[in-house]
Amino acid sequence: MRQHERRTERLDAAVLAQGGRCFWCGQAFGRLVAPTVDHVVPRAKGGPSWAENEVAACRRCNGERGQRSPVEWLEECVRRGWPADAAALAAVLDRLDAAIDVHGGQRRARPYLRSQRRRLARTR
Incomplete structure (x- = not known):
């Protein structure tokens, strides 16, 4: 399977x-969105291109978020x-942390991920 097909499948799964x-x-996806x-965890911060690190976002949110941390962007959205949804973000961060434990690697992402989990716990 080609890389593009896997990426499309991961996006479709996230949307579902x-x-x-x-x-x-929370905007509904459709013909115009x-x-x-x-x-x-942004790729610039060492975040992997794994399903556990990907969510479906509208172009506006994805573009405006840029390289902001997930907790910083969550606070801006609120x-x-x-x-x-802080609980949904916590679930994604937990799922990514567990995937990193299983797959290994991600040396740059680990400290960033843990700092985001701590920051999110303080805001909830």
Whole structure:
């Protein structure tokens, strides 16, 4: 299977798991709002391109978030009045941490991920 096909399948699975809505703002995906892959732990911070680190986000959220940390962007979404879900973010971070324990590697992502989990625990 080619890399592009796997990426498309992961995005489709994320959209399905999220009920067809953006992970951050809750906007429904449709003809005018296309889903994009958002890496919860950004690739620039060592985040892997694994299903455990990917959520479906609308282009607006993905673009505006940029390289902001997931907890920082969650706080911004709440400030804007969007239905961002801290428990869902915690579940993604936990799932990624468990996947890293199983697969190994991700030397750069580990400390970043753990700091985000601590910061999220303080905000909840």
